[in-house]
Amino acid sequence: MNKPLASIVAAGCSKFGKRTGIMARELLVEAFLEAISRSKDPDIRRKIKVGFFGNFSEMYEHQSHVAPLLADWLGFHDLPVIRTEDACASGSAALRSAIFAIKSGLYDVALVAGVEKMNNRKTNEVLEGLAMASDFAIEQWSGLTFAGIFALMATWHMHKYGTTETQMALVAVKNHKNATMNPKAHMQKIITVEDVLKSKVVAWPLKLYDCSLITDGAACVIITKPEIAENFTDNPVDIIGSGSCSDHESLIEREEISEIKGIGKATKEALEMAGIKIRNVDVAELHDCFTIAEIIEYEEIGIAEKGYGGKLLEEGATNLDGWFPVNPSGGLKAKGHPVGATGVAQIYELFLQLRGEAGQRQVKGAKVGLAQNMGGSGSTHFVHVLSNRI
Amino acid sequence: MVTIEEFYERLKEGELYGAKCKRCGNISLPPREICPKCFSTENEWYKLPKVGEIESYTFITVAPKNFESEAPYAVCIVKIIDSVKFIGRMKIDDPKEIKIGDKVEFVIEKNGSETWPSWPKIYLKKLS
Numbered sequence: 001m002n003k004p005l006a007s008i009v010a011a012g013c014s015k016f017g018k019r020t021g022i023m024a025r026e027l028l029v030e031a032f033l034e035a036i037s038r039s040k041d042p043d044i045r046r047k048i049k050v051g052f053f054g055n056f057s058e059m060y061e062h063q064s065h066v067a068p069l070l071a072d073w074l075g076f077h078d079l080p081v082i083r084t085e086d087a088c089a090s091g092s093a094a095l096r097s098a099i100f101a102i103k104s105g106l107y108d109v110a111l112v113a114g115v116e117k118m119n120n121r122k123t124n125e126v127l128e129g130l131a132m133a134s135d136f137a138i139e140q141w142s143g144l145t146f147a148g149i150f151a152l153m154a155t156w157h158m159h160k161y162g163t164t165e166t167q168m169a170l171v172a173v174k175n176h177k178n179a180t181m182n183p184k185a186h187m188q189k190i191i192t193v194e195d196v197l198k199s200k201v202v203a204w205p206l207k208l209y210d211c212s213l214i215t216d217g218a219a220c221v222i223i224t225k226p227e228i229a230e231n232f233t234d235n236p237v238d239i240i241g242s243g244s245c246s247d248h249e250s251l252i253e254r255e256e257i258s259e260i261k262g263i264g265k266a267t268k269e270a271l272e273m274a275g276i277k278i279r280n281v282d283v284a285e286l287h288d289c290f291t292i293a294e295i296i297e298y299e300e301i302g303i304a305e306k307g308y309g310g311k312l313l314e315e316g317a318t319n320l321d322g323w324f325p326v327n328p329s330g331g332l333k334a335k336g337h338p339v340g341a342t343g344v345a346q347i348y349e350l351f352l353q354l355r356g357e358a359g360q361r362q363v364k365g366a367k368v369g370l371a372q373n374m375g376g377s378g379s380t381h382f383v384h385v386l387s388n389r390i
Numbered sequence: 391m392v393t394i395e396e397f398y399e400r401l402k403e404g405e406l407y408g409a410k411c412k413r414c415g416n417i418s419l420p421p422r423e424i425c426p427k428c429f430s431t432e433n434e435w436y437k438l439p440k441v442g443e444i445e446s447y448t449f450i451t452v453a454p455k456n457f458e459s460e461a462p463y464a465v466c467i468v469k470i471i472d473s474v475k476f477i478g479r480m481k482i483d484d485p486k487e488i489k490i491g492d493k494v495e496f497v498i499e500k501n502g503s504e505t506w507p508s509w510p511k512i513y514l515k516k517l518s
């Protein structure tokens with residue numbers, strides 16, 4: 001294993017859900033207070049010298065220019081702040097930017113935050129807002145939603161490899177089950193394959209239970225240069241790999257529409273940086289915005305051959321007690337998907353897992369974790385590999 | 391420079407054009423000035439057939455706000471030639487009405503919008 005890029009010394013996450021009566025900035029306060037309460041240095045707030053804020057849409061709260069505003073609500077009035085926006089990967093963009101800040105030597109301690117307050121708007125308006133992350137000139141103009149874009153991948157994956165609606169449903173069943181063990185998850189409800197198959201069609205072949213949730217939530221982590229991490233916690237989690245790339249925004253421009261090649265590229269980069277193989281990963285948080293996405297991700301990160309992602313679910317390989325547990329938090333599917341917060345919330349879950357603090361959903365003895373987060377239909381990609389020091 | 395606006399102007403007149411790279415022959419759709427394969431900026435408009443076959447499709451029942459009045463509808467990725475694909479909407483009532491490989495034709499409808507964009511609407515018709 002190679003030398004860490006940076007270390008996570010504290011992490012916090014708000015309760016995810018329909019958080020009526022609370023604004024984005026206040027959701028982030030909730031996450032931030034948890035994070036600083038985890039530090040053994042009571043003065044950690046004053047050690048933070050730069051902040052990166054992941055946030056997707058101005059539409060939901062009629063609010064752009066959120067970085068100074070969010071910092072203000074956390075009690076910072078003269079902090080260098082930058083907002084990052086990469087659609088559903090905005091939170092990971094904040095994390096990677098903070099790694100640049102630490103690794104460059106410019107800063108020793110950085111705040112990484114992600115937040116989205118989505119439930120102020122009607123569902124059709126939320127969908128309209130989300131669709132803005134696809135190419136306006138082609139995909140939005142054709143009346144596609146994000147469910148529609150992933151449905152196009154699913155139809156082709158089913159046609160080419162024989163993937164079934166039942167296999168897709170198994171992703172939802174697994175992640176909903178995991179979420180019942182996560183008190184912060186948006187939904188805590190066991191569902192069956194039949195529930196998924198019988199749920200209302202949203203964009204055939206995807207049904208309501210194939211889709212992630214419209215969620216309000218925030219998450220944050222504090223990262224430092226590795227040498228000083230133990231000033232803040234006895235149990236830091238090191239960031240040992242970070243991979244990222246882009247791809248065509250429009251699905252029609254990709255040669256093979258059921259492959260999301262950027263996931264594979266970013267994973268390879270992150271694992272090589274860490275000096276490990278995918279089989280050395282003990283627990284993963286993958287971007288299950290739609291059930292088909294998690295299946296494609298198994299194939300892209302290299303735990304299944306192309307076309308065999310669905311089989312892994314039938315074998316239970318990615319269950320909490322399987323050989324490659326995926327989305328112990330409940331994932332975007334059941335924990336929820338507050339767009340700008342999602343990438344940071346994945347890191348929060350791995351922080352708990354690698355410190356042995358994940359309660360009922362703890363993956364026993366987890367040492368290495370992988371977080372995979374993507375923007376839009378897979379046109380921005382981030383993969384981070386984390387390890388504890390035990 | 392090849393632009394999206396001119397692409398849609400040409401489509402409004404009933405013709406589908408991509409941008410063909412003069413160096414490597416790659417056809418971009420939507421057209422763009424810099425070839426995504428070889429970075430060349432030497433290109434020309436290239437007329438494409440308005441027919442192709444369905445590569446994949448979805449049947450949308452929960453539509454974005456601007457398309458709610460049309461829902462439900464199918465959106466299909468249509469393979470025109472080799473790697474050149476385009477996308478269109480089809481008014482159907484059940485996803486079983488179409489399948490991968492079906493031959494379809496693009497049908498262009500003027501939009502009449504006073505504000506940007508006044509791009510035409512792109513529908514698909516099944517060819518028997």
Ligand SMILES: [Zn+2]
Binds near residue numbers: 414
């Ligand atoms: Zn070229």
